[in-house]
Amino acid sequence: MNNALDRAGWIFVAIMALAAVLVPVAALGTPEGALVHMPSYLVQLLGKYLCYAILAIALDLVWGYCGILSLGHGAFFALGGYAMGMYLMRQIGARGVYANPLLPDFMVFLNWKALPIAWWGFNSFAYAMLMVVLVPGLLALGFGWFAFRSRVTGVYLSIITQAMTFALFKEFFRNDFGFGGNNGLTDFKDILGFPLQSDAVKAGLFCVTALFVNLSYLVSRAIVRSKYGKALIATRDAESRMRFLGYRVENIKLFAFVVSAVMAGVGGALYVPQVGIINPSEFAPGNSIEAAIWVAVGGRGTLVGAAIGAIAVNFGKTYFTGALPEYWLFALGALFVGVTLFFPAGLMGALSWRWKQRAPKETGT
Amino acid sequence: MSEENARLTSSLLYLDDVQVTFDGYRALRGLSLVLAPGEMRAIIGPNGAGKTTMMDVITGKTRPDVGEVYFEGRHDLTQLDEAEIATLGVGRKFQKPTVFENHTVHDNILLAAKAPRSVRATLRARPTPESGRAIERILERIRLTNVRDWRAGALSHGQKQWLEIGMLLAQDPKLLLVDEPVAGMTDSETAETAAMLKEIAREHSVVVVEHDMAFVRELDVKVTVLHEGAVLAEGSLDQVSADERVVEVYLGR
Ligand SMILES: Nc1ncnc2c1ncn2[C@@H]1O[C@H](COP(=O)(O)OP(=O)(O)O)[C@@H](O)[C@H]1O
Ligand SMILES: [Mg+2]
Numbered sequence: 001m002n003n004a005l006d007r008a009g010w011i012f013v014a015i016m017a018l019a020a021v022l023v024p025v026a027a028l029g030t031p032e033g034a035l036v037h038m039p040s041y042l043v044q045l046l047g048k049y050l051c052y053a054i055l056a057i058a059l060d061l062v063w064g065y066c067g068i069l070s071l072g073h074g075a076f077f078a079l080g081g082y083a084m085g086m087y088l089m090r091q092i093g094a095r096g097v098y099a100n101p102l103l104p105d106f107m108v109f110l111n112w113k114a115l116p117i118a119w120w121g122f123n124s125f126a127y128a129m130l131m132v133v134l135v136p137g138l139l140a141l142g143f144g145w146f147a148f149r150s151r152v153t154g155v156y157l158s159i160i161t162q163a164m165t166f167a168l169f170k171e172f173f174r175n176d177f178g179f180g181g182n183n184g185l186t187d188f189k190d191i192l193g194f195p196l197q198s199d200a201v202k203a204g205l206f207c208v209t210a211l212f213v214n215l216s217y218l219v220s221r222a223i224v225r226s227k228y229g230k231a232l233i234a235t236r237d238a239e240s241r242m243r244f245l246g247y248r249v250e251n252i253k254l255f256a257f258v259v260s261a262v263m264a265g266v267g268g269a270l271y272v273p274q275v276g277i278i279n280p281s282e283f284a285p286g287n288s289i290e291a292a293i294w295v296a297v298g299g300r301g302t303l304v305g306a307a308i309g310a311i312a313v314n315f316g317k318t319y320f321t322g323a324l325p326e327y328w329l330f331a332l333g334a335l336f337v338g339v340t341l342f343f344p345a346g347l348m349g350a351l352s353w354r355w356k357q358r359a360p361k362e363t364g365t
Numbered sequence: 366m367s368e369e370n371a372r373l374t375s376s377l378l379y380l381d382d383v384q385v386t387f388d389g390y391r392a393l394r395g396l397s398l399v400l401a402p403g404e405m406r407a408i409i410g411p412n413g414a415g416k417t418t419m420m421d422v423i424t425g426k427t428r429p430d431v432g433e434v435y436f437e438g439r440h441d442l443t444q445l446d447e448a449e450i451a452t453l454g455v456g457r458k459f460q461k462p463t464v465f466e467n468h469t470v471h472d473n474i475l476l477a478a479k480a481p482r483s484v485r486a487t488l489r490a491r492p493t494p495e496s497g498r499a500i501e502r503i504l505e506r507i508r509l510t511n512v513r514d515w516r517a518g519a520l521s522h523g524q525k526q527w528l529e530i531g532m533l534l535a536q537d538p539k540l541l542l543v544d545e546p547v548a549g550m551t552d553s554e555t556a557e558t559a560a561m562l563k564e565i566a567r568e569h570s571v572v573v574v575e576h577d578m579a580f581v582r583e584l585d586v587k588v589t590v591l592h593e594g595a596v597l598a599e600g601s602l603d604q605v606s607a608d609e610r611v612v613e614v615y616l617g618r
Contacts, residue, residue, distance in 0.1 A: 228487035230472055234465040241463045244424055245536060246451035247482045255484045 009304040020210035024203035040199045047206040047274040049311045054267030056294045056310035057216045058260040064301030067236035072161030074288035076136035080265025085185035085278040087128035092189050106180045116178045132269040140261030148250035169283035184279025209270045293336050299346025374438040377402040383432030392418045394594035405566040407581045408574045410591030416574040420542045425450040456538030460545045462525035466518030474500045477532035507531035523554040543573045559583040
């Protein structure tokens with residue numbers, strides 16, 4: 001990571017920290033109709049972008065720094081989201097349509113008599129948060145352990161990550177899988193006893209999300225700047241050379257992959273209370289591919305670029321799906337092709353490359 | 366049998382009747398070779414003789430179909446993977462220089478330097494004055510001190526070869542395998558490389574594969590001639606170049 005990039009990173013952290021304070025102030029501390037007032041739908045929208053930024057940073061950690069193009073990161077995000085969603089469902093309690101104090105509405109509707117074991121414990125916030133971390137982390141651990149030990153790399157690895165998210169996509173659609181089927185989990189009422197509909201809670205969630213963006217960035221930055229991070233980059237560039245130096249490259253990859261999956265899960269957990277729903281479409285293979293496009297656009301191997309890419313592309317998506325909904329996929333495709341052709345290193349990559357021309361002794365990545 | 370046993374236990378590297386087949390092509394056909402501790406050996410042989418394949422077998426990249434490969438008389442290398450063999454103390458320099466292009470020259474040496482390799486250890490590793498000095502000493506020996514902060518990818522071909530030799534020095538293996546170190550080098554670079562390797566050979570056992578006869582002469586060590594996956598001749602360079610079969614193999618092409 002060179003100096004220009006690191007400086008951009010600190011600017012980004014400062015902006016996020018400011019946003020964590022100013023957005024709640026603009027949403028809650030200003031009169032409606034004032035120029036600086038921020039309506040709550042906008043707060044939620046920005047909060048959603050920031051969740052995507054966390055996912056993008058997570059993906060960049062494995063793709064940009066270790067060459068693992070995961071096209072299944074949407075699955076880790078969605079699993080974190082489901083863990084949060086299950087907590088929110090159980091918070092509804094007897095306020096559901098069927099007024100069952102224990103069973104969420106969809107279970108009553110399906111005529112289930114008891115709470116499935118998978119749902120036990122989710123009345124506790126702490127337990128749910130543990131699951132937000134554990135479920136994506138353990139899936140990544142198991143998946144990565146097999147994939148990296150059997151030395152699956154490159155496009156084959158990308159394909160099996162797609163298969164992983166696709167398999168989950170199919171499973172979660174089934175009603176008898178026990179997670180709300182097609183409709184997913186929704187109609188949430190409150191979180192930690194605070195109503196999700198209130199502006200204050202929305203602003204609070206935004207603030208927490210912005211802080212988690214910074215945490216994700218700073219943790220990833222510390223990782224990639226450590227000696228382990230150098231080993232990670234070296235594994236990306238010359239894997240077999242690392243083996244002959246005595247490094248267990250499968251463990252090097254596995255650690256980054258698990259950290260990344262956990263980070264993605266946290267992003268998903270923050271996403272669900274802000275958008276108010278989680279359903280199987282979050283596992284759709286296309287979602288994971290979109291995440292890879294954000295990272296490519298922002299610049300892989302830059303961390304900060306990935307976050308900016310996620311935010312920028314999603315601004316574009318919001319605009320397009322409002323104004324010209326049928327053209328969004330074309331626009332996304334064109335953007336991806338354009339960036340690949342003209343800015344192969346992405347927006348941040350282009351910036352740091354210009355810097356490198358000025359300071360030829362600077363290290364890359 | 367017991368004589369063979371003695372040869373095994375007193376050896377640093379012991380290959381016996383090693384055979385490797387690629388899709389029906391027999392790259393190694395009963396290769397046997399014994400290297401004594403502290404020895405430096407040059408391996409020559411025409412293209413396709415199996416020299417690189419031999420190194421692949423020793424370092425765990427390729428599993429032999431038949432044959433024994435032992436390190437220090439007791440480690441069966443055919444049962445270990447690349448990282449385990451490297452950890453035992455076998456270092457390797459590839460035919461094509463492979464350095465970590467996106468890292469600085471300094472960081473290349475840092476990654477190679479003898480130190481715990483685990484994720485946990487590398488996450489916690491902090492530079493110490495001693496480790497810093499050790500790296501600087503190596504940079505001096507490979508004559509790259511003045512480019513220590515360059516990206517390795519920006520080095521010339523010859524400098525990359527030296528950097529790779531420096532990485533091996535940092536790794537401090539008991540046995541060093543060096544594959545065609547002077548391919549593509551200028552004459553003066555070749556002479557410097559020979560000097561470097563001889564210096565290294567004072568503290569390490571070394572196997573050098575090379576085509577360049579002038580270079581092999583400069584090394585002035587025992588020579589093994591490989592041909593069609595087996596040893597054709599062994600002895601001093603003068604002895605083997607007087608061998609008619611060797612002359613035929615080299616000139617017959
Ligand atoms: N992975 C492989 N697959 C198929 N054939 C191989 C492979 N590696 C080497 N060979 C063949 O084995 C023979 C010996 O190759 P090599 O050991 O590279 O020779 P040298 O290093 O002496 O030039 C060559 O004919 C080569 O084509
Ligand atoms: Mg060769």
